[in-house]
Amino acid sequence: MSRKPPEEFTRPTQVTLAAVLQVRDGVLQVLLWQRARDPFRNAWALPGGVLAADETLEASIRRHLATKVDLAEVAHLEQVSTYGDPDRNPVEWEIATAYLGLVPLGVDPSVPKDTTWHPVDDLPPTGFDHGAIIHSARDRLRGKLSYTNIGFALAPATFTLTELRDVYTAALGYDVSATNLKRVLLRRGAIVPTGGRRDPGRAGGRPAEEFAYSDNALEVTDPFATLRPPE
Amino acid sequence: MSRKPPEEFTRPTQVTLAAVLQVRDGVLQVLLWQRARDPFRNAWALPGGVLAADETLEASIRRHLATKVDLAEVAHLEQVSTYGDPDRNPVEWEIATAYLGLVPLGVDPSVPKDTTWHPVDDLPPTGFDHGAIIHSARDRLRGKLSYTNIGFALAPATFTLTELRDVYTAALGYDVSATNLKRVLLRRGAIVPTGGRRDPGRAGGRPAEEFAYSDNALEVTDPFATLRPPE
DNA sequence: GGAGGTTTACGACTCATAGTCAAAAACTAG
DNA sequence: CTAGTTTTTGACTATGAGTCGTAAACCTCC
Numbered sequence: 001m002s003r004k005p006p007e008e009f010t011r012p013t014q015v016t017l018a019a020v021l022q023v024r025d026g027v028l029q030v031l032l033w034q035r036a037r038d039p040f041r042n043a044w045a046l047p048g049g050v051l052a053a054d055e056t057l058e059a060s061i062r063r064h065l066a067t068k069v070d071l072a073e074v075a076h077l078e079q080v081s082t083y084g085d086p087d088r089n090p091v092e093w094e095i096a097t098a099y100l101g102l103v104p105l106g107v108d109p110s111v112p113k114d115t116t117w118h119p120v121d122d123l124p125p126t127g128f129d130h131g132a133i134i135h136s137a138r139d140r141l142r143g144k145l146s147y148t149n150i151g152f153a154l155a156p157a158t159f160t161l162t163e164l165r166d167v168y169t170a171a172l173g174y175d176v177s178a179t180n181l182k183r184v185l186l187r188r189g190a191i192v193p194t195g196g197r198r199d200p201g202r203a204g205g206r207p208a209e210e211f212a213y214s215d216n217a218l219e220v221t222d223p224f225a226t227l228r229p230p231e
Numbered sequence: 232m233s234r235k236p237p238e239e240f241t242r243p244t245q246v247t248l249a250a251v252l253q254v255r256d257g258v259l260q261v262l263l264w265q266r267a268r269d270p271f272r273n274a275w276a277l278p279g280g281v282l283a284a285d286e287t288l289e290a291s292i293r294r295h296l297a298t299k300v301d302l303a304e305v306a307h308l309e310q311v312s313t314y315g316d317p318d319r320n321p322v323e324w325e326i327a328t329a330y331l332g333l334v335p336l337g338v339d340p341s342v343p344k345d346t347t348w349h350p351v352d353d354l355p356p357t358g359f360d361h362g363a364i365i366h367s368a369r370d371r372l373r374g375k376l377s378y379t380n381i382g383f384a385l386a387p388a389t390f391t392l393t394e395l396r397d398v399y400t401a402a403l404g405y406d407v408s409a410t411n412l413k414r415v416l417l418r419r420g421a422i423v424p425t426g427g428r429r430d431p432g433r434a435g436g437r438p439a440e441e442f443a444y445s446d447n448a449l450e451v452t453d454p455f456a457t458l459r460p461p462e
Numbered sequence: 463g464g465a466g467g468t469t470t471a472c473g474a475c476t477c478a479t480a481g482t483c484a485a486a487a488a489c490t491a492g
Numbered sequence: 493c494t495a496g497t498t499t500t501t502g503a504c505t506a507t508g509a510g511t512c513g514t515a516a517a518c519c520t521c522c
Contacts, residue, residue, distance in 0.1 A: 010284055011242040014315070014326055053241055053324055057315035082313040082328045084245070084288035093284055095245055095326070097313045147378070162470075179472085180510060187508080204519025205469025393499075410500085411481060418479080435490030436498030 012084075012093040016061040017048035017130070019137035020074060020101035021120065023154055023170040028141075029117040030134050031068065032126070036114070039090050040127025044118065046134070048096070061099045069109040076102040076153030080140050081133075088129045096128075100137040102153035105167055121173075142172055149190050152213040160198050160208035164191075189214055243315075243324040247292040248279035248361070250368035251305060251332035253348065254385055254401040259372075260348040261365050262299065263357070267345070270321050271358025275349065277365070279327070292330045300340040307333040307384030311371050312364075319360045327359075331368040333384035336398055352404075373403055380421045383444035391429050391439035395422075420445055 020031040032044040049064040051057065057079065062071055082097045103109065118124055120138050123131055144150040145168065154167050164185075165178040185191045196210040251262040263275040280295040282288065288310065293302055313328045334340065349355055351369050354362055375381040376399065385398050395416075396409040416422045427441040 012245050012282065012284075014243050014245065051243065051315065051326075053243075054317050056317065057313065057326075060315075079312060081310060082288065084282065084291075084328070086285050086287065095282075095288075097315070160470085177510065178470085179512090182471085184509070199518095203468060204517090205467090206471070206517040208470060391499085408481065410483090413500090415480070431489055431498070434497055435488090436496090437488040437500070439499060 012095045014051040015048055015094055015096045016051060016057055016064065016099065017046040017096050017133065018061050018065050018077070018099040018101045019046055019080075019134050020065070020069065020103060021137065021141060021154075021171075022103035022107075022117065023105050023167050024117055026166060026170050027119045028121070028138065028170050028173075030120050030123075030137075031111065031115060032118050032124070032130075033068065033112070033115040035127055043125045043127035044123070044130075045127045046098075046130045047115070057097050058099075061097075065101065068111055068115050069103075073103055073107050073109045074101045075104050076100075076150060080137055083129055083133065085129070096133075098133045098137065100140055102141070102150070104154060104156050105159075105163070106156045145171055149188070149213070152190075155213065158194055158196070158210050158212045160210060162208060164211070243326045245282040246279055246325055246327045247282060247288055247295065247330065248277040248327050248364060249292050249296050249308070249330040249332045250277055250311075250365050251296070251300065251334060252351065252368065252372060252385075252402075253334035253338075254336050254398050255348055257397060257401050258350045259352070259369065259401050259404075261351050261354075261368075262342065262346060263349050263355070263361075264299065264343070264346040266358055274356045274358035275354070275361075276358045277329075277361045278346070288328050289330075292328075296332065298343075299346050300334075300342055304334055304338050304340045305332045306335050307331075307381060309371075311368055314360055314364065316360070327364075329364045329368065331371055333372070333381070335385060335387050336390075336394070337387045376402055380419070380444070383421070386444065389425055389427070389441050389443045391441060393439060395442070 022029055022031075031047065033047060035041055035043055035045050047065055047068045048061060051060045052063075055063065058077065061077070065071060065074065078100050080098045080100050082095060084095045086093060088094065088096070120134055123134065126134070141150070151164075151168065151171070154171060155164055159167075161178045161182050165176055165181055168176045168181060182191075190213060191211045192214045194210045194212050198208040198210055253260055253262075262278065264278060266272055266274055266276050278296055278299040279292060282291045283294075286294065289308065292308070296302060296305065309331050311329045311331050313326060315326045317324060319325065319327070351365055354365065357365070372381065382395075382399060382402070385402060386395055390398075392409045392413050396407055396412055399407045399412060413422075421444060422442045423445045425441045425443050429439040429441055431438050
C-alpha cells in the first residue's frame with residue numbers, strides 16, 4: 001500500500017456558473033433551478049456545470065446555460081469572479097468560476113420545469129455559496145450600470161424613456177429621473193431616437209418617443225461619470 | 232485495457248498567479264521571474280503555483296507569493312480574472328486565477344536571483360498568457376484609481392502631494408494636476424494632513440506638507456466621480 | 463367638441479465636481 | 493539681500509448632473 005494516488009486525484013473539479021439577471025415585474029430577478037438531490041436537496045442553485053477538457057470557460061458556461069435558456073436571449077455575459085473555498089462544496093473539492101448574464105426586458109424565455117425566476121432581494125434557500133455569488137453579480141451590474149453602457153443588455157431593442165427609467169430603477173434599487181437619464185445617455189451617444197412613437201396606454205397621455213441603443217454603445221466599457229442616487 | 236482512467240485524470244490543474252505592481256523609477260513595473268525550464272524556457276512569468284487541497288485561492292496566491300517577496304510589503308491583493316483557455320498551457324490542462332498585487336512606492340523588497348521588476352509598458356518575452364494577464368491587471372488598477380481609494384496601496388505611508396501626483400501619473404500613464412488631485416482627495420476624505428512638513432531638497436523650494444491616507448480610505452470601494460485625462 | 467385627467471417632453475435653474483492658471487508663500491544657495 | 497526653486501492657495505471656468513415647473517400630446521367622458 002505504498003503507492004501514492006496519482007497527482008491528478010488531488011485536483012479540484014472546475015465548474016462554471018451563471019447568475020442570469022432580468023428585470024421582471026419591475027424587480028431584478030435571477031434564474032435558479034431547484035436541486036432534486038443531495039447535497040442541498042430542494043435548495044435552489046445557479047445553472048452551470050463541469051468544465052470539459054477542450055473548452056474555454058466561456059464556452060463551458062454557454063454550453064450549460066443552453067440547457068436552461070435559449071442563449072440567443074442572453075444579451076450579455078461576462079466573468080465576475082472565481083470561488084475556491086475548500087469548504088464551499090461539502091462533498092467534493094470544487095472551484096467555481098461565476099458569470100453574470102443579462103436578459104433584456106420583455107422576453108420570456110422558456111425554461112425547464114425545475115427552473116424559475118426569483119427576486120435577487122428576496123431569494124429562496126440557496127445551496128453552496130450561490131447566494132453570495134448572486135449578490136456579487138448584482139453588485140457588479142449596479143456598478144457598471146452607472147459608468148458603462150451595460151444597461152443596453154437589460155433593455156429591449158427599442159424602448160421609451162419611461163421604460164428605460166424603470167429598468168434602471170429596478171436594477172439599481174433607487175429612483176432615477178427620466179429627464180436626467182435622457183440627457184446623460186444622449187450626451188454619451190448611448191441612445192438614439194428611432195423616429196417612431198409609442199401608442200399611449202389606454203389611460204391616455206402623450207405618446208412617448210421611441211429610442212434604441214446606438215451601435216457603438218455595445219462596445220463602450222470605458223468609465224463615464226457616475227449616475228448617483230438622488231438627494 | 233478497457234479500464235477507463237479515473238474521472239480525476241480529466242481535471243485541470245488549478246493555479247494562482249499574481250501581477251504585483253509598483254511604481255519604480257517613475258514607471259509602473261511588474262514583478263516577474265525567469266523560467267529555467269520548458270515550456271517557455273528563459274521567458275518571464277508571473278509568480279504563482281498550484282492550489283493545495285485545503286486552501287482558499289487567496290491563501291494559495293499568498294503562499295506562493297511569499298517565496299518571491301515579503302508579503303508584508305504587498306499592501307493590496309485582489310482577484311482579477313480566471314483564465315481557462317485549454318491551449319494556454321501547451322503541456323498541461325491548467326486553469327489560472329490571476330490576482331493584482333500592489334506594493335507602495337519606496338519599499339524595495341528583496342527578491343530571489345531569478346526575479347526582477349519590468350516596466351508593464353515594456354515587457355520582456357513572457358510565457359503562457361502572462362502578458363495579457365499583466366495588461367488586464369494594469370487596466371484594473373487604472374480603472375479603480377479614478378473611482379476608488381486603491382491608490383493608497385501604491386503610495387508610501389506618508390507623502391507629499393507631489394509624490395502622490397507622481398504615483399498617479401506613473402500608474403495612469405497621463406499627467407494629473409497636483410492642485411486638482413489634492414482637492415479631489417481631500418473632499419473625498421481620502422487623505423489627511425499629518426501636520427508635518429518635508430525638508431525641501433537641496434535645490435531649495437518651499438517645504439511640502441505631509442499627508443497620509445485616512446483610516447477609512449482603505450475600505451472605500453464605492454465609485455466616486457472620475458479622474459479624467461487632461462484636455 | 464370641450465373639460466379634466468394622464469403621460470411625456472422640454473427648458474430653466476441650481477449644485478457639485480473637476481480642470482486651468484497665475485500669484486503668493488516658503489525655502490536654499492550664493 | 494537677491495535670484496532660483498518648489499509648493500500652496502484662490503479665482504475662474506467648464507461640464508456633468510439633479511430638480512422642478514410648465515408645455516405638449518394624447519385619452520375618456522360628458
